[in-house]
Amino acid sequence: DAKTTQPNSMESNEEEPVHLPCNHSTISGTDYIHWYRQLPSQGPEYVIHGLTSNVNNRMASLAIAEDRKSSTLILHRATLRDAAVYYCILDSGGYQKVTFGIGTKLQVIP
Amino acid sequence: DTGVSQNPRHKITKRGQNVTFRCDPISEHNRLYWYRQTLGQGPEFLTYFQNEAQLEKSRLLSDRFSAERPKGSFSTLEIQRTEQGDSAMYLCASSLAPSGAYNEQFFGPGTRLTVL
Numbered sequence: 001d002a003k004t005t006q007p008n009s010m011e012s013n014e015e016e017p018v019h020l021p022c023n024h025s026t027i028s029g030t031d032y033i034h035w036y037r038q039l040p041s042q043g044p045e046y047v048i049h050g051l052t053s054n055v056n057n058r059m060a061s062l063a064i065a066e067d068r069k070s071s072t073l074i075l076h077r078a079t080l081r082d083a084a085v086y087y088c089i090l091d092s093g094g095y096q097k098v099t100f101g102i103g104t105k106l107q108v109i110p
Numbered sequence: 111d112t113g114v115s116q117n118p119r120h121k122i123t124k125r126g127q128n129v130t131f132r133c134d135p136i137s138e139h140n141r142l143y144w145y146r147q148t149l150g151q152g153p154e155f156l157t158y159f160q161n162e163a164q165l166e167k168s169r170l171l172s173d174r175f176s177a178e179r180p181k182g183s184f185s186t187l188e189i190q191r192t193e194q195g196d197s198a199m200y201l202c203a204s205s206l207a208p209s210g211a212y213n214e215q216f217f218g219p220g221t222r223l224t225v226l
Contacts, residue, residue, distance in 0.1 A: 043220050044215075
């Protein structure tokens with residue numbers, strides 16, 4: 001499985017934008033880039049996914065590098081509820097077996 | 111409530127006992143996944159079902175572990191002869207996917223197992 005590398009932790013002030021980086025230098029041409037997040041004491045929840053083009057949804061934006069070897073999850077205005085562990089993952093087949101790493105623990109400071 | 115549900119939410123058992131967990135996916139979802147998560151780590155894939163067929167098992171799933179999904183609805187994960195190393199959060203997820211298409215996985219709240 002292609003692996004991803006993320007910083008272990010990041011901090012952001014409330015109501016400021018947050019850019020969460022992810023490196024995936026061994027990504028294959030058919031791998032989708034997924035982001036999930038896990039709030040304390042909950043199961044992970046889907047945030048966004050993309051293949052080549054940048055993506056926007058109500059939760060976040062995903063910026064994908066032209067060579068696809070890195071991506072950035074953008075939270076436009078961090079809230080206290082966004083404090084969570086964010087996982088950047090790649091799928092390894094059409095059946096979506098995914099491999100979660102350690103993720104980035106985001107702390108939002110009031 | 112139309113989300114993924116898991117029961118029990120917490121289970122404490124003694125080493126050597128057998129335990130069984132249940133997952134009820136979102137009703138129309140045809141794919142069901144089991145993951146294990148230990149403290150400070152991300153979820154680790156254990157196994158995956160497409161309808162009632164178990165299509166893949168991780169090498170983490172030793173012969174003490176067995177999962178079933180009769181009739182393609184709910185699923186059970188059984189651990190026989192539990193060991194202290196089995197202590198973890200067991201997560202279930204489901205998705206609705208035609209072959210080759212991407213669909214997000216919806217996770218349940220998990221079952222926390224503590225083996226004494």
